[in-house]
Structures are given as C-alpha cells and as structure tokens.
Amino acid sequence: MAERLLVLAQFYLNPLDTPQLDEAQLQRLHWLLSSYHNDTGYSVRDILRQLSPDCGELIIRGIVYGSPVNTSQMFVKRPTSSNVCCIFNYRRPSYSQIAHIRAEDNAEMRAQRKVVFESNSILNSVQFVLQDTPEDDQTNTFMTNNAFQLTIFPQEDYATVQSTTLGEILVDHNTIVEIPIQPTFFSSSEGVRTVSPEARRCYFPEEGRKLINQSYYSIDECLLLCRSKSMMDHCGCVSPPMIGSSTDLKYCSLPDLPCLTKWKSIWYGYDEFAYLQEGESQAAQGQCTHCLPTCNGVSFRITSNVAPMRLNYNGTGYRTGLLKGLTNERPLAVIKFFFKLRFAQATKSELVSTWVVLLNRFGGILSLMYGFSIVSYIEIFYYLTGKWFVYICRAFTKRQPPRAVRGNNSLYWDELMPKGLGLRVPN
Known part of the structure; x- marks a missing residue:
C-alpha cells in the first residue's frame, strides 16, 4: 500500500x-x-x-x-x-x-x-x-x-x-x-x-x-x-x-x-528552433x-x-x-x-524627466552639435512653405504699379515697404 x-x-x-x-x-x-x-x-x-x-x-x-x-x-x-x-x-x-x-x-x-x-x-x-x-x-x-x-x-x-x-x-x-x-x-x-x-x-x-x-x-x-x-x-x-x-x-x-x-x-515545453518558426511559441x-x-x-x-x-x-x-x-x-x-x-x-x-524635459534636452544636444536649436527647424519649415505661400497670395491680390516706376526693385522690396503706404504716379 x-x-x-x-x-x-x-x-x-x-x-x-x-x-x-x-x-x-x-x-x-x-x-x-x-x-x-x-x-x-x-x-x-x-x-x-x-x-x-x-x-x-x-x-x-x-x-x-x-x-x-x-x-x-x-x-x-x-x-x-x-x-x-x-x-x-x-x-x-x-x-x-x-x-x-x-x-x-x-x-x-x-x-x-x-x-x-x-x-x-x-x-x-x-x-x-x-x-x-x-x-x-x-x-x-x-x-x-x-x-x-x-x-x-x-x-x-x-x-x-x-x-x-x-x-x-x-x-x-x-x-x-x-x-x-x-x-x-x-x-x-x-x-x-x-x-x-x-x-x-x-x-x-x-x-x-x-x-x-x-x-x-x-x-x-x-x-x-x-x-x-x-x-x-x-x-x-x-x-x-x-x-x-x-x-x-x-x-x-x-x-x-x-x-x-x-x-x-506543455508548460515546460520549448522549441529548439523557435526563431525559425512563424507564430508564437506554444x-x-x-x-x-x-x-x-x-x-x-x-x-x-x-x-x-x-x-x-x-x-x-x-x-x-x-x-x-x-x-x-x-x-x-x-x-x-x-x-x-x-x-x-x-x-x-x-x-x-525617481522619475528623472517627462517627455517635455526630454524634448528640451534633445534640443540642447542639437544646439551643441549643430549650432542651432529645434526652433531653427521650425523656421526652416516656415520659410520653405508658409513664406512662399504668403508671397504668392500677395502678388495676386495687391495692385501692381507700372513697370517703369517699379524699376529694378528686388524680390524683397515689397516686404521692406511700410504697410499702408501708397504710391502716386503722375500722369
């Protein structure tokens, strides 16, 4: 027994x-x-x-x-x-x-x-x-x-x-x-x-x-x-x-x-070549x-x-x-x-930093390595997209002066002119 x-x-x-x-x-x-x-x-x-x-x-x-x-x-x-x-x-x-x-x-x-x-x-x-x-x-x-x-x-x-x-x-x-x-x-x-x-x-x-x-x-x-x-x-x-x-x-x-x-x-089972098999291990x-x-x-x-x-x-x-x-x-x-x-x-x-602090540190590393911060990336994106869009819109909506008066002004002349300032052209 x-x-x-x-x-x-x-x-x-x-x-x-x-x-x-x-x-x-x-x-x-x-x-x-x-x-x-x-x-x-x-x-x-x-x-x-x-x-x-x-x-x-x-x-x-x-x-x-x-x-x-x-x-x-x-x-x-x-x-x-x-x-x-x-x-x-x-x-x-x-x-x-x-x-x-x-x-x-x-x-x-x-x-x-x-x-x-x-x-x-x-x-x-x-x-x-x-x-x-x-x-x-x-x-x-x-x-x-x-x-x-x-x-x-x-x-x-x-x-x-x-x-x-x-x-x-x-x-x-x-x-x-x-x-x-x-x-x-x-x-x-x-x-x-x-x-x-x-x-x-x-x-x-x-x-x-x-x-x-x-x-x-x-x-x-x-x-x-x-x-x-x-x-x-x-x-x-x-x-x-x-x-x-x-x-x-x-x-x-x-x-x-x-x-x-x-x-x-089943519990103690293992696959010798599990990395070659598809799907999850059993x-x-x-x-x-x-x-x-x-x-x-x-x-x-x-x-x-x-x-x-x-x-x-x-x-x-x-x-x-x-x-x-x-x-x-x-x-x-x-x-x-x-x-x-x-x-x-x-x-x-201890919680060292949140994602905001981590982002700031990432920007600090970039400024140290490349000489500019994350804000510089935003500025580049702005100049490549938004600046050209604003310029084109202004070109079509603004009253254009005669070519003789405009002369050989550069592309940035309109930006340097004060806003609201009119231009008179004599007959």
Missing part, C-alpha cells in the same frame, strides 16, 4: 519526472481513498502532509540568539509545489482544504515565537541541526542527490521561489554551512506612478493586489496563480499542492494525474508576462561558507556544542543564519 501511495508524489509536477501512470491503478486508489473518507472527497494536500516526516525528525536541535529552542514548535509543516517543507518564522495563513485543519494550522502559527533577525554576528546567530531520514524511509524528495534543500523567501510569500533561484541553497551531508544574508531595500517615488507598469516594469502594492485579486502580491504569487489558471484551462482543475491561498479553484484528484502530466510537458510560460516584481520591497543576496564536519567514529557521539550526544548514524548538517553587515543598502527609483 505504501508503494501505491507514492503515486501521490506525482502531484508535485517536478519538471524532470517522467512517471509511468497506470489509469486502472489510479482508479482503484481513487476508489479506496474516497471510501476511506466516506465519499466526501479527500484532500491530496493533507494526505501528503500526513505521510511526510514531522519537522522534529528533520530539524532535531536549534539555538536562537544563544538560547536553545524546541524545533518542533519553531517550524510548521506545509505542502508546496515541490515538496512538503518545514518552514521557520512563517506568517502566511494555512491553505488546507479542510476547515478544521486550516483553523488548527492558523492557531499553531499564531502561537509560534516571532523571530526578528537583529544580529550580524555568527556567535549570536540562528542555528539548526538537520538530520536526514533513515535509509529505509520512502519519503519522495525533489532532489535526487543527497543534500538538504533550503529556500529563503519573505514571510508572507508562497513557500516556493518560482521567479529566481537566488534564495535556494543545497546543504551537503556532514557539513557546517554559514549563511550570511545581505538585504537590499528598494522603493519608488510617487512620480513613478505616472509611468505605466509596462514601462517601469513593476507594480505598486495596490496595483498588484488588484491585478491578482489577493490581499498580498508578489511576483511568485502572480506566477503561482498564472500556473493555476493554465492548469484550469487544460485540465479543469489544479494540482492540490499548488492552489495556495485561492479557495475558488477545483482540486485535482488521482484520475486527473495523466492530464496534469500532459500539462507539465510554451505556456509565455502567458505570464504580466507578472512583474514590486516597486517597493526588499531583496536578499545569499552567500554560503561551507566547512566539513568532523565525523565521530567511535560511536560515543559528540561531546560539546550543539551536536553534543549526537552520532553520525544518520547524516547531519549544521546551518547558521545571520546578517552579513550592520547596514543595508537602500535604493530609490
């Missing part, structure tokens, strides 16, 4: 997986789960969460600013689009399909201690000891290599980084990893609002919330909803680990897995071009310093420090989080 339940891991829709699905087997497992839940429907998300190891089994010890903590009370277990993860310092409401589980998760999150990172010293950092699952454990993992996967993201965001890989770190077994974090704050002035989002390539908070009709906006949240909409268009339902905060979407069940697998090949990722980053926020630059852990060969365990009493029967790793510097860089986007 445990091997049959491993089919549920295909709902993670990892790009590199190529599952061989038996529709008859999916139908039988679907019938078993429906019967177990009295034909009221089953939540794949919650089943995956129940089958995954508890956070206390993976993060066995921790120190927050020099004080030991109970890691089972510091981490919450949440399903994401890639796996079931243990999340530290999380502030996003639960998105369980079952109402009472959702209420229990929210109460658990509110009871957790809120940790504010204030130290930039490794001696006063946040440290945790990670321990891998036993060899006979059949937990399905996202990575095929032996490593712990860490993802760093904002507290209220979705727990899987989809827009970039800067917040992902792989921690090898039996290593000590120091992770200094350097935040960079960015903001935009009110003058930037006059520019369209397509031109400035970002959204202000109220623009983003209105775009996705959610109380919280980020580019990852927008991409998550865009992927969910693409699933709805192709299969009529959404993979349960990917629904996130949306409650009006239909959850996929086991019979929908073949369609979701087909959707994955890859579904091109549908999410409206997802832009925020104009105000913070970004993190992550680095890592890795050192090998001294192994304990006599079986008595470590004697001092955070690893005291632990052995290497199961692979271990120690991670340490702290701020890199005592200060953080802040940048602000």
Whole structure:
C-alpha cells in the first residue's frame, strides 16, 4: 500500500519526472481513498502532509540568539509545489482544504515565537541541526542527490521561489554551512506612478493586489496563480499542492494525474528552433508576462561558507556544542543564519524627466552639435512653405504699379515697404 501511495508524489509536477501512470491503478486508489473518507472527497494536500516526516525528525536541535529552542514548535509543516517543507518564522495563513485543519494550522502559527533577525554576528546567530531520514524511509524528495534543500523567501510569500533561484541553497551531508544574508531595500517615488507598469516594469502594492485579486502580491504569487489558471484551462482543475491561498479553484484528484502530466510537458515545453518558426511559441510560460516584481520591497543576496564536519567514529557521539550526544548514524548538517553587515543598502527609483524635459534636452544636444536649436527647424519649415505661400497670395491680390516706376526693385522690396503706404504716379 505504501508503494501505491507514492503515486501521490506525482502531484508535485517536478519538471524532470517522467512517471509511468497506470489509469486502472489510479482508479482503484481513487476508489479506496474516497471510501476511506466516506465519499466526501479527500484532500491530496493533507494526505501528503500526513505521510511526510514531522519537522522534529528533520530539524532535531536549534539555538536562537544563544538560547536553545524546541524545533518542533519553531517550524510548521506545509505542502508546496515541490515538496512538503518545514518552514521557520512563517506568517502566511494555512491553505488546507479542510476547515478544521486550516483553523488548527492558523492557531499553531499564531502561537509560534516571532523571530526578528537583529544580529550580524555568527556567535549570536540562528542555528539548526538537520538530520536526514533513515535509509529505509520512502519519503519522495525533489532532489535526487543527497543534500538538504533550503529556500529563503519573505514571510508572507508562497513557500516556493518560482521567479529566481537566488534564495535556494543545497546543504551537503556532514557539513557546517554559514549563511550570511545581505538585504537590499528598494522603493519608488510617487512620480513613478505616472509611468505605466509596462514601462517601469513593476507594480505598486495596490496595483498588484488588484491585478491578482489577493490581499498580498508578489511576483511568485502572480506566477503561482498564472500556473493555476493554465492548469484550469487544460485540465479543469489544479494540482492540490499548488492552489495556495485561492479557495475558488477545483482540486485535482488521482484520475486527473495523466492530464496534469500532459500539462507539465506543455508548460515546460520549448522549441529548439523557435526563431525559425512563424507564430508564437506554444510554451505556456509565455502567458505570464504580466507578472512583474514590486516597486517597493526588499531583496536578499545569499552567500554560503561551507566547512566539513568532523565525523565521530567511535560511536560515543559528540561531546560539546550543539551536536553534543549526537552520532553520525544518520547524516547531519549544521546551518547558521545571520546578517552579513550592520547596514543595508537602500535604493530609490525617481522619475528623472517627462517627455517635455526630454524634448528640451534633445534640443540642447542639437544646439551643441549643430549650432542651432529645434526652433531653427521650425523656421526652416516656415520659410520653405508658409513664406512662399504668403508671397504668392500677395502678388495676386495687391495692385501692381507700372513697370517703369517699379524699376529694378528686388524680390524683397515689397516686404521692406511700410504697410499702408501708397504710391502716386503722375500722369
């Protein structure tokens, strides 16, 4: 039965997986789960969460600013689009399909201690000891290599980084990893609002919330909803680990897995010679071009310093420090989080000039390079068109004096004569 339940891991829709699905087997497992839940429907998300190891089994010890903590009370277990993860310092409401589980998760999150990172010293950092699952454990993992996967993201965001890989770190077994974090704050002035989002390539908070009709906006949240909409268009339902905060979407069940697998090949599809083909690419990722980053926020630059852990060969365990009493029967790793510097860089986007100012600067460049301004172009246009038109009209409407009196006056004589001055010619 445990091997049959491993089919549920295909709902993670990892790009590199190529599952061989038996529709008859999916139908039988679907019938078993429906019967177990009295034909009221089953939540794949919650089943995956129940089958995954508890956070206390993976993060066995921790120190927050020099004080030991109970890691089972510091981490919450949440399903994401890639796996079931243990999340530290999380502030996003639960998105369980079952109402009472959702209420229990929210109460658990509110009871957790809120940790504010204030130290930039490794001696006063946040440290945790990670321990891998036993060899006979059949937990399905996202990575095929032996490593712990860490993802760093904002507290209220979705727990899987989809827009970039800067917040992902792989921690090898039996290593000590120091992770200094350097935040960079960015903001935009009110003058930037006059520019369209397509031109400035970002959204202000109220623009983003209105775009996705959610109380919280980020580019990852927008991409998550865009992927969910693409699933709805192709299969009529959404993979349960990917629904996130949306409650009006239909959850996929086991019979929908073949369609979701087909959707994955479309979403991650690409054309090797797309530049030679006419028309738009068939890859579904091109549908999410409206997802832009925020104009105000913070970004993190992550680095890592890795050192090998001294192994304990006599079986008595470590004697001092955070690893005291632990052995290497199961692979271990120690991670340490702290701020890199005592200060953080802040940048602000300003509207440098409007189109009027840009036009003036363009005229100034022309005057510097060619010796005249844009007004000179207007004058040339006037002399080439309007001046000749006025001269011809005057030539036909004005009373012409005799040729003997006019003499050899030049073309510009009529312009030099004062207006209203008459000319008498004696008989």
